[in-house]
Amino acid sequence: LSEATTSKIHREEEVVAECRTHVQLCTRYLSQIQPWIEQAEHYLAKKIENFGATDLxxxxxxxDKHKEFLEEKRRYLPIYNHLIDEEQQLNDQFNLKLSIKNCQTRWLDIVKKSDDLITKYEKQYSSWLLFESELNSFRDQTLKDLEQRARNLFSNDMNKIFDINKMTSVLNELKILDDDIRHQTANYNRLHKQYSSTEGQRSIHEEQISIETKWNQLNRQVSEKVSHY
Incomplete structure (x- = not known):
């Protein structure tokens, strides 16, 4: 064989070897990433369908779980990038290129859905934090304080108070308490919840019914006292 022919044969062999290498790499990357893609799709479908939390x-x-999922996705990103790079080097590998394109479509869909979901989880968590903070503040501080102030005032028998200054002071305190209760109504009405599951909504409703019972009782008692005097 002539030197030119030999060189051509060697070049063709190199091209075939390079092509085989690209095919092997693509096949390996696919085998590494496809199982995770299937798991990710299952995870996202389940979380999106059952979105909502029972409590804080x-x-x-x-x-936190979804942040772990995003970290997993980040670890698989280099494999995905290598796969896409290698796909550009493939020639006459229709089925393999089709598999890679399918993988790419599924990957991009996972990225979009997971990014959307982390935004929802952030809002859900912050909403529960705000709700719990408002609930605890109203129930454990505001409501208890108003109840204690009411008990202190109700312990005074106006018919037995002969000091006009003390009587005036008690009446003024009672009216201030009434004003405070009316002012706190706005805070009470903000005790609501978004981003909760059906069970979470039921739990919240029961909690609010309990608070509402105490609230209405206190409101009625103070209003009756104010109107009486």
């Missing part, structure tokens, strides 16, 4: 703890767990 679950909201935090869901948020």
């Amino acid at each position: 703890n679950e909201a935090k767990q869901l948020y």
Whole structure:
């Protein structure tokens, strides 16, 4: 064989070897990433369908779990990038290129859905934090304080108070308490919840019914006292 022919044969062999290498790399990358893509799709479908938390703890767990998922996705990103790069080097590998394109479409869909979901989980967690903070503040501080002030005032028998200054002071305090209760109504009405599951909504409703019972009782007692005097 002539030197030119030999060189041509060697070049063709190199091209074939390079092509085989690209095929092997693509096949390996696909085998590494496809199982995770299937798991990711299952995870996202389940989380999107059953979105909502029962309470603050679950909201935090869901948020933390999804951050772990995003970290997993970040670890698989180099494999995905290598796969896309290698796909550009393939020639006459229709089925393999089709598999890679399918993988790319699914990957991009996972990226979009997971990014949307982390935004929702962030809002869900912050909403539960705000709700719990408002609920605890109103129930454990505001409501208890108003109840204690009312008990102190109700312990005064106006018919037995002969000091005009003390009587005036008690009446003024009672009216101030009435004004405070009316002012706190706005805070009470903000005790609501978004981003909760059906069970979470039921739990919140029961909590609010309990608070509402105490609230209405206190409101009625103070209003009756004010109107009486």
